[in-house]
Amino acid sequence: MARLLGAICTSHIPAIGNAIARGTEREPYWKPFFESYPPVREWLAKVDPDAVVMIYNDHGLNFFLDKMPTFAVGAAPEYLNDDEGWGLPTLPPFRGDPKLSWHLIEQLVHDEFDVTTCQEMLVDHAFTVPISLLWPDRSKRRFGTVPVAINTVQHPLPSPARCYALGKAIGRAIDSYPEDIGVVVVATGGMSHQLDGERAGFINKEFDLHCLEKIVDDPHALTELSIRDLVREAGTQGVELITWLAARGALDGKVTKLHSHYHIPVSNTAAGLLLLGASGRAQPTRPQSAAL
């Protein structure tokens, strides 16, 4: 049976991708940010996942307003990155895991999450920047990926509670996957930031720190919030926190905080990083299908 090893929540700011491309990670502006990642990389090297479920939001690379799925799951053998229009270098393709993708799709729809399935899916900086950050050495990326995109572009957005429930269903689906593989869930986005309107530049350190604390031991304090609450407290783009709640839902129950970091600013954004181990999580002892 597959084992869910843990979850990582990280910001995905495009400027990080540019800093990596230019090799400026050690400059004073970037050093405090990049220095927070080695403990997570060491953990990843230790657990060495076979598959990574990437929960993120597309910013107008794969999806446009003509068709905007609330939840979309990739089911492709590989995922291409492409030109996003404002200069981030295009990265080589990322390997998929279609077998795990279709298992997730089957289980999620069974759990009444009627996802859009994508056999072709371009992945943008929200997918690529965290992978570059977490696995800087491409030769170490032996895992396949399953992209799960959540709409944060066009309201109505799925509520924090709904995203947490989606995560729980992802966790159950991983538990019931018959292959003997290790899986890590990565959520990307946030923390507080707002790019548009007279409130552009809005950052809310108090709220971010509240989220970083509550998501570990009391995630339901956050799932009670509405999307409107999140926009007000975290900014129009800070709503990306819903991806973090999905990752936390996948680990539902008690978790172990293994690492966290918070840094202001990266570009216009408060950058957050959180590593949660599944050690406190009850792993199923029987096939999930028997319990459905």
Next chain:
Amino acid sequence: MTPAHATNEIPGTVIFDGAEAQKGYALNKMCYSFNSAGNRLAFKHNEEAYCRAYGLTPEQCDAVRRRDVLALVRGGGNVYYVAKLTGIFGLGVQDIGAQQTGVTVEEFRARLAAAGG
């Protein structure tokens, strides 16, 4: 910390909902086309013609001409798409942040750094 479940508007903030998405559809569709380098070139070659081809309103065309990000947002532009347009003008997210808040880029950056204090 218990954020209030207020229903009133959030100052200086547009919720990009169905009404905005309808109002800004043509503008956002044009911006989405700028994922292609060829389309960025075509826009630079003749901005007015490019805007007209996508059916932008006169107000939206004017906002593009003036590089006025607040007017683009008020015209239904979603910042994820609008950023592809402003990128053509060499404006990054800090430039557009400064422009929308009426401060210099240096002041805007200082404000962001101060949020960590």
